[in-house]
Amino acid sequence: MSSIAAKSRQSDSWFSSDLQFDLLYPESIQRLASMHWTPLHVARMAAEFLATGEGVRILDIGSGVGKFCLSAAYYKPASFFDGVEQRSSLIGHAEAARAILGLSNVAFIHGNFTQLDFKKYTHFYFYNSFFENLDGTDKIDDSIEYSPGLYNYYSNYLYKEFEKMPVGTRIVTYCSWGDEIPPAYSVVQSELDGLLRFYIKN
Numbered sequence: 001m002s003s004i005a006a007k008s009r010q011s012d013s014w015f016s017s018d019l020q021f022d023l024l025y026p027e028s029i030q031r032l033a034s035m036h037w038t039p040l041h042v043a044r045m046a047a048e049f050l051a052t053g054e055g056v057r058i059l060d061i062g063s064g065v066g067k068f069c070l071s072a073a074y075y076k077p078a079s080f081f082d083g084v085e086q087r088s089s090l091i092g093h094a095e096a097a098r099a100i101l102g103l104s105n106v107a108f109i110h111g112n113f114t115q116l117d118f119k120k121y122t123h124f125y126f127y128n129s130f131f132e133n134l135d136g137t138d139k140i141d142d143s144i145e146y147s148p149g150l151y152n153y154y155s156n157y158l159y160k161e162f163e164k165m166p167v168g169t170r171i172v173t174y175c176s177w178g179d180e181i182p183p184a185y186s187v188v189q190s191e192l193d194g195l196l197r198f199y200i201k202n
């Protein structure tokens with residue numbers, strides 16, 4: 001077997017199940033998976049919709065430990081996936097997993113999504129990233145300040161960025177109430193009893 005085939009076979013095994021994929025991370029991160037990281041079958045459906053052609057660049061707004069970006073990059077090697085994440089420790093875990101998987105069509109940016117130029121991106125993925133700010137919700141850790149005011153601020157900010165995007169822009173939301181989606185976007189597909197929604201801007 002050639003070394004390229006051997007490498008691809010090695011990487012394939014990480015994607016055989018969520019349990020297997022989550023072993024890329026330490027136990028403290030694995031424990032958060034069911035509540036905070038995108039399952040592989042969801043990432044696969046979202047990537048299928050967002051990766052519309054060669055040269056497409058997709059942003060995961062709040063990329064956590066990179067599970068969406070890494071699996072989408074694996075399923076769609078002709079597209080590029082960026083993740084922006086406010087917690088530097090999670091960026092570290094995402095980078096470590098990327099190195100093990102040997103994927104080159106994915107990158108992680110440490111910072112707040114409000115610092116990014118959305119015009120650099122074609123389509124977007126959003127797993128209800130601001131939810132932690134609401135009272136009584138599960139938190140990833142206690143390293144940041146939470147407040148319902150921040151939930152509203154970020155949701156409004158994202159709404160305005162999405163409003164400025166051109167016709168044809170695609171968004172996939174997972175477990176989101178849709179507060180951040182302007183009316184110019186239509187739901188064109190819905191899966192998992194509405195938990196996963198696919199939008200296109202008219």
Ligand SMILES: C[S@@+](CC[C@H](N)C(=O)[O-])C[C@H]1O[C@@H](n2cnc3c(N)ncnc32)[C@H](O)[C@@H]1O
Nearest residue numbers: 037038062063064067068085086112113127129
């Ligand atoms: C529910 S997790 C989803 C992680 C990843 N998208 C996935 O699907 O596996 C949401 C992430 O968004 C991050 N986040 C929340 N607000 C953010 C902001 N304003 N800028 C950047 N990241 C943010 C959180 O730190 C958290 O890691």
